[in-house]
Amino acid sequence: MNQKVHTEPVRFTSDDYAARMVRVVEDAAEVGLNGVLATPGPDLVWLTGYQPTAITERLTMLVLAPDEHPTLLVPALERSDAEAAEGSSSVTVVDWADGTDPYEAARHLLPPDGRFGVSDSAWALHLLGLQTTLPDTRYRALSASLPMMRAVKDSNELGRLAMAGAAADATYGEIVKLRFAGRRETEVAADLARLLREFGHEQVDFTIVGSGPNGANPHHEAGDRVIEQGDAVVLDFGGLMYGYGSDTSRTVYVGEPSAEVRAVHEVVRLAQQAAFEAVRPGIACQEIDRAARAVITEAGYGEAFIHRTGHGIGVTTHEPPYMVEGEEQTLRPGMCFSIEPGIYLAGRFGVRIEDIVTVTDTTGERFNNTDHALRTVE
Structure with missing residues (x-):
């Protein structure tokens, strides 16, 4: 049996990831969103190449907003993994330590009354934490607000x-x-x-x-x-x-x-x-x-x-x-x-x-x- 039916694909570059993030921010603005919050799952992988080795209760979140450099908020113990991701050079990595409030860390990255598209894979725990810390913010599922975000392939x-x-x-x-x-x-x-x-x-x-x-x-x-x-x-x-x-x-x-x-x-x-x-x-x-x-x-x-x-x-x-x-x-x-x-x-x-x-x-x-x-x- 011939088990070799494929060759190695072309690697995605940091420019590829950066272009995706720019396009998503533009598309979000067109539908009235102040930004996009991508959490562990397919959105985060597609936007940054980063996939945490284990999706836990610790908050991990990419923040994309107009006129702001993309920022990836991660637990401190996972910072080195995030910085090693294929698209890491296109983002600023910010960490929070165990024993501190991750939603307070997020507060500094989000406008207090913003409207955001959020990954369908986001934990309810984290969405509720953001709403408690930033009670005037509003959120929509990305599948509802930007359903074609990943649909057209290069x-x-x-x-x-x-x-x-x-x-x-x-x-x-x-x-x-x-x-x-x-x-x-x-x-x-x-x-x-x-x-x-x-x-x-x-x-x-x-x-x-x-x-x-x-x-x-x-x-x-x-x-x-x-x-x-x-x-x-x-x-x-x-x-x-x-x-x-x-x-x-x-x-x-x-x-x-x-x-x-x-x-x-x-x-x-x-x-x-x-x-x-x-x-x-x-x-x-x-x-x-x-x-x-x-x-x-x-x-x-x-x-x-x-x-x-x-x-x-x-x-x-x-x-x-x-x-x-x-x-x-x-x-x-x-x-x-x-x-x-x-x-x-x-x-x-x-x-x-x-x-x-x-x-x-x-x-x-x-x-x-x-x-x-x-x-x-x-």
């Missing part, structure tokens, strides 16, 4: 997502060579995790293996059910590679598929293709959902398609934008998201097909390229 980010997609494809190419019948779902899930790591992932986020009736639960956790001849098996797996996500789904069948399973799988395949063909700059995200849903509804399975058609992906495997009815954000070149329609027949079986797609100047391009046909396995 060429370096696109390259990493492409490598992650290729690694996920290689994982699928190997898993279908293994035996399914007579093995527990957890065993197949462990193989998926092992293969993702062998092909370059540093983090495995999920390995869904839904066999037989378990496949009708879109987020089924792999369990002790023994996979049997005659089972449809939904495989959905992904994680992070070079800091960027993969996420793909295919449905396989143990033995010779029934006519019904073949028919349902074909409906999902056509729905996935219709949604992909709808991708182009300038259309609303909801149009991708509508394209897939129309095919499934026309085939008589509308009530069995029970989730949105897709989600954004980047430094985390789920992020804005979302391909769902009511989402009027328009597609722009560089956006990346999943297209994953499914049909779920309770108590019987499920089918899902998922690719990661990016928007080009004229259309869409897949980062997953394994065959969409119903694959039979042993």
Whole structure:
């Protein structure tokens, strides 16, 4: 087995991080915010390259505001780690010591009556502490105030997502060579995790293996059910590679598929293709959902398609934008998201097909390229 399916990506520079911070400040001002507060999680990683080794109860917060140099407030014991981050030269690191009040330290960095966008990952503990210390400040979730903050990827980010997609494809190419019948779902899930790591992932986020009736639960956790001849098996797996996500789904069948399973799988395949063909700059995200849903509804399975058609992906495997009815954000070149329609027949079986797609100047391009046909396995 060839386990080398990737090359080292181009490193992000301090200029890359600085440009992101400048753009975020400008975008925040346009929506009436006085600044942005990024806490440990995907926002902080994307803006600075810094990811604390352990997210604890100690306050860590990047403060971005117009006409102010970016400032990263960290616990004193983590200062050296923060200063070693890729984007550290673009920020001023300020620390607070155990036994002192971190919110008093934050007071000196924030206007007393400011309106801030704050990371969705912020602890309620810290938000309440800021509100107590600065009672006239106001806060909005970044997913609500700047939902497209990380949505448009640059060429370096696109390259990493492409490598992650290729690694996920290689994982699928190997898993279908293994035996399914007579093995527990957890065993197949462990193989998926092992293969993702062998092909370059540093983090495995999920390995869904839904066999037989378990496949009708879109987020089924792999369990002790023994996979049997005659089972449809939904495989959905992904994680992070070079800091960027993969996420793909295919449905396989143990033995010779029934006519019904073949028919349902074909409906999902056509729905996935219709949604992909709808991708182009300038259309609303909801149009991708509508394209897939129309095919499934026309085939008589509308009530069995029970989730949105897709989600954004980047430094985390789920992020804005979302391909769902009511989402009027328009597609722009560089956006990346999943297209994953499914049909779920309770108590019987499920089918899902998922690719990661990016928007080009004229259309869409897949980062997953394994065959969409119903694959039979042993």
